[in-house]
Amino acid sequence: MYNPEILRFARFFIAFSGCLPPLKESSFGVFTFRKRRGKSFAFVEGEKGKRERAPCNRLGNYGIIKPTTTIYDRSRKKENGELKVTLSAPCHFGLESVLSSEIRRMGGENVQVTDGRVTFDGDENLIARSNIGLRTAERVQLVLGRFEARSFEELFQGVRKIPFEDYIGRKDAFPVKSGWALKSQLHSIPDCQSIIKKAIVTRLQEAYGVHWFEESGPTCAIEFSIHHDQVMISLDTTGVGLHKRGYRRSSVIAPIKETLAAGIIDIAHVYPDSQLYDPFCGSGTLLIEAAMHAMRIAPGLRRRFSAEKWSWLPQKVWQQERHRAFDLIQRDATFHAYGSDIDLEAVELAQHNAKQAGVDARIDVVQRDIKDFLIPKEKGVVICNPPYGERLLDMKAAQEIYRTMGKVFGQGFPHRYYVISPDMEFERSFGRKADKRRKLYNGMIPCQLYMYFKG
Numbered sequence: 001m002y003n004p005e006i007l008r009f010a011r012f013f014i015a016f017s018g019c020l021p022p023l024k025e026s027s028f029g030v031f032t033f034r035k036r037r038g039k040s041f042a043f044v045e046g047e048k049g050k051r052e053r054a055p056c057n058r059l060g061n062y063g064i065i066k067p068t069t070t071i072y073d074r075s076r077k078k079e080n081g082e083l084k085v086t087l088s089a090p091c092h093f094g095l096e097s098v099l100s101s102e103i104r105r106m107g108g109e110n111v112q113v114t115d116g117r118v119t120f121d122g123d124e125n126l127i128a129r130s131n132i133g134l135r136t137a138e139r140v141q142l143v144l145g146r147f148e149a150r151s152f153e154e155l156f157q158g159v160r161k162i163p164f165e166d167y168i169g170r171k172d173a174f175p176v177k178s179g180w181a182l183k184s185q186l187h188s189i190p191d192c193q194s195i196i197k198k199a200i201v202t203r204l205q206e207a208y209g210v211h212w213f214e215e216s217g218p219t220c221a222i223e224f225s226i227h228h229d230q231v232m233i234s235l236d237t238t239g240v241g242l243h244k245r246g247y248r249r250s251s252v253i254a255p256i257k258e259t260l261a262a263g264i265i266d267i268a269h270v271y272p273d274s275q276l277y278d279p280f281c282g283s284g285t286l287l288i289e290a291a292m293h294a295m296r297i298a299p300g301l302r303r304r305f306s307a308e309k310w311s312w313l314p315q316k317v318w319q320q321e322r323h324r325a326f327d328l329i330q331r332d333a334t335f336h337a338y339g340s341d342i343d344l345e346a347v348e349l350a351q352h353n354a355k356q357a358g359v360d361a362r363i364d365v366v367q368r369d370i371k372d373f374l375i376p377k378e379k380g381v382v383i384c385n386p387p388y389g390e391r392l393l394d395m396k397a398a399q400e401i402y403r404t405m406g407k408v409f410g411q412g413f414p415h416r417y418y419v420i421s422p423d424m425e426f427e428r429s430f431g432r433k434a435d436k437r438r439k440l441y442n443g444m445i446p447c448q449l450y451m452y453f454k455g
């Protein structure tokens with residue numbers, strides 16, 4: 001590695017000499033920059049520590065994929081009066097492609113997918129649009145900086161470089177809420193949390209010229225991740241997780257998470273004119289998410305988000321995006337869903353939740369055992385989440401239910417069927433091999449989505 005002082009000086013010199021944009025630094029001793037005539041070069045540490053100059057498209061040859069230090073400075077990022085932001089949205093493992101399509105549809109740029117997470121760029125309206133409109137994201141984080149750290153000192157210095165005063169007001173609360181570290185030198189989460197907090201306090205003390213922060217204002221929760229020694233520091237824009245749409249009353253029924261249900265609905269191609277059936281509807285999550293999807297009702301329209309209280313994010317952004325979401329609702333959609341469940345309490349709960357979600361006119365729910373499920377004549381799609389052995393019944397009882405499903409569903413092809421189950425033997429009990437399977441996680445439980453398309 002090169003002497004960090006020399007590297008810092010080089011970056012400073014080039015950034016301020018006016019001939020080149022600021023450099024980006026990577027953990028491998030690489031500096032990349034774009035020359036005025038459009039050709040990119042990087043200085044890399046070659047064999048035996050020799051310094052080499054290489055076009056950027058050769059970086060892959062060195063095992064270097066991307067520069068690793070990026071600090072977002074709000075005051076410098078205004079382009080034509082627009083604030084450019086980088087956002088990151090975690091999701092259920094297995095739903096990354098569904099989420100990335102949602103993000104592209106709502107105007108996200110430079111969409112990048114990693115395990116359980118999608119990162120994307122956009123303007124400040126996208127902070128509101130993604131919170132209000134994303135169905136499969138767990139939350140939306142505003143990325144403030146990315147850098148490499150192998151020691152607490154590097155972590156402290158990296159965090160301290162981030163212009164937190166651009167985002168956190170003098171009175172705002174800034175808890176370092178959650179974080180994780182994987183395959184990295186730094187792994188103690190509580191220690192990382194306190195180093196990060198200390199670095200932010202130091203930065204804000206210098207920026208505001210005060211020693212004490214009362215933290216009585218709006219919350220700007222800090223989140224961090226460290227993967228292969230690459231640190232990402234972000235602000236949580238969401239608050240209570242996005243799966244909390246605001247329609248579901250809590251109960252003893254083991255419900256599927258709203259974000260996972262929305263992902264399955266997307267995979268199953270539910271349209272504004274679809275008919276949907278869920279014979280194990282429980283609290284009605286799949287029915288409600290399907291109705292909202294079909295009618296293009298944004299899942300976050302009925303709730304508030306942390307970032308709504310931030311002084312630097314104009315209120316008009318939230319108003320514009322709520323109006324936009326209202327305008328997109330397809331009130332003339334002919335979608336209808338039919339749910340049933342053996343448990344009367346579940347039936348009442350599903351009806352209550354559908355009303356809360358404002359889609360009760362599109363959903364009928366009745367009490368019915370699966371053995372009496374009559375496959376309707378109209379072509380439709382069956383999506384369900386039957387009981388799991390380990391959670392509700394013992395395995396044998398669950399498999400008996402799968403056998404019954406095989407019989408009653410078999411009468412009604414050519415409907416399409418989508419069944420999510422953690423039981424790897426599901427197909428054997430059901431009596432048919434799925435046309436397609438997809439691995440999904442229901443919380444920590446690995447499941448399969450068994451898909452049947454053909455009669």
Ligand SMILES: C[S@@+](CC[C@H](N)C(=O)[O-])C[C@H]1O[C@@H](n2cnc3c(N)ncnc32)[C@H](O)[C@@H]1O
Pocket residue numbers: 253254255256257279280281282283284285286340341342343346368369370371385386387388401
């Ligand atoms: C895993 S839960 C479904 C949860 C639902 N997706 C939700 O989000 O609330 C399974 C449901 O199957 C119902 N059930 C169990 N045995 C049944 C049977 N023989 N016929 C119909 N429903 C049954 C249970 O009452 C329970 O509500």
